[in-house]
Amino acid sequence: MLRLSPRIAHIAPFYAMEVVKQAAALQAEGRDIVQMSIGEPDFTAIPAVVEALQRATREGKTQYTEAVGIAPLREAIAGFYRTRFGVGVDPSRIIVTAGASGALMLACTALVDVGAQVLMPDPTYPANRHIVTAAGGEPVLIPAGPEDRFQLSADHIRRHWTARTAGVIVASPSNPTGTSIAPHALAELVEEVRRRDGFTIVDEIYLGLSYEGDRRSALALGDDLIIVNSFSKYFHMTGWRLGWLVVPQQLVPAFEKLAQNLVICASAPAQHAALACFLPESLDIFETRKEAFRQRRDYLLPELERLGLCVPVKPDGAFYIYSDIRAHASDSASFAQRLLHEAGVCAVPGLDFGSAETAAYLRFSYATDLARLQEAVARMSKMLG
Ligand SMILES: Cc1ncc(COP(=O)(O)O)c(C=O)c1O
Structure with a gap:
């Protein structure tokens, strides 16, 4: 058996x-x-992406790529942060993944030690707690109600951090609530985690679909955050399995070696096709x-x-x-x-x-x-x- x-x-x-x-x-x-x-x-997926896919496959761009993703796509994503969110990021910090799911798996494999606790709000996107478990860690769900916009706060960090806590995962805007963390509240939360030498993973898969005020990426809060994003939602490419991470510069080699071993690379045709997402039209x-x-x-x-x-x-x-x-x-x-x-x-x-x-x-x-x-x-x- x-x-x-x-x-x-x-x-x-x-x-x-x-x-x-x-x-x-x-x-x-x-x-x-x-x-x-x-x-x-x-x-x-929009027609320009479909056409780019057809072109890429015709041209034989179907073989393994660099584990961290093709350079033009990493540059295009960095350009998107600059023009859309007004924040500069070196393309070398961007790691192209198999969706936000692949990004979260890579991040948790890299950062969560066996037995380590990871804080997240309750309610949360279910895969987050299971990915932490699969990495050998222990997800700790902290009740977060309407008074907290269903999100974690700095106060939650102060009250629930233990000697075993390694970090925090938040999604803003969130699934299932569609609510985001106010920028000042996120800054305070990040500061509390930073003081404890923990990691903060901010899942921004729905950031493009923000309806109030300026869309601001947590990337602007510091070079030490782990940012997750994806082509699934704002770019309408769920089944293409493509997303990305932005990681601190000094962690790139660790993430790269993990990506090489765990997945080799994200889908090559999808990466070439996704370049068309960043055309102005x-x-x-x-x-x-x-x-x-x-x-x-x-x-x-x-x-x-x-x-x-x-x-x-x-x-x-x-x-x-x-x-x-x-x-x-x-x-x-x-x-x-x-x-x-x-x-x-x-x-x-x-x-x-x-x-x-x-x-x-x-x-x-x-x-x-x-x-x-x-x-x-x-x-x-x-x-x-
Ligand atoms: C908050 C959140 N993160 C990550 C994912 C995974 O998305 P994907 O792997 O398609 O990029 C989803 C999917 O619904 C989600 O809602």
Whole structure:
């Protein structure tokens, strides 16, 4: 009998996938289901990227690349930080990865020692805690409610840091709440971690999809942060498996040797294709699509509130709304089942994202076109009276 590593027991299945599977089964029976569970843009890769992919494959650019990614892409990403976020970064600090997932795995393998604790908010993107576990560490989820915008604060660091804590992972804007950490609060948090010689990983996968104020990258807070980003969300390339890390200069050799051994490189054709993302006309399309997401949020948010699905913190980014369902039910998992079976609306119960208050929340994704969101609202109105 083959034995699994005991750490596998600490990795929970993704409950959202169960709901999605049930929705697919209902659809196979002919039911019309409005999908509001999926964490991926309904838009797909832009034509310029698809054409660049075709060109790259025709030209045989399909072989292994440098482990840290092709130089033109690392330069283009550095240019993007300069022009979009007003922050300079040496391209040599950028490591191209297989999505933000690959970036988080590389970062945790490099930074998390066996038994080390890593602090993160509850609710959090589920893979974060499992990636820490897979690296041999111990994720420590800290309840973060509406008063904290569902994010970690400097105070959390002061109260929960132990001799075993190695660092912190935050995502801003966050999945599942769509809320970001205010710049001054993030600066204070980083300072607390820095004082303790810990690492701060800031997942900025949704930074491009920020709807309020200036988009500011945490990169500006210092050269010692680990920044995660991806082509999946703002650039609409989920299945292409491409993302990046920005790491402190002195850590580049360690990350490079890990990347060489663990993955060799990120997809070569995807890297060549992604260069087209940074053309001015491509960036215009991404901004137009971002505006479409903002419109959907501005439609859906008041409608959910009207239905008694209260949203305690206005999401300022990503494509998620985290609704408090307590006016209607006490358990979001069974409420999600009711929504699916009675209204034909598929949303994700909080349960995947932690354990603190997650039974009270449901995550709605608005990565679905406006007409479908209107249909979902009409159906939920009917169900909830
Ligand atoms: C906060 C966050 N980080 C990372 C990821 C992983 O993204 P990818 O590996 O597609 O870049 C996701 C995906 O939903 C996410 O929501």
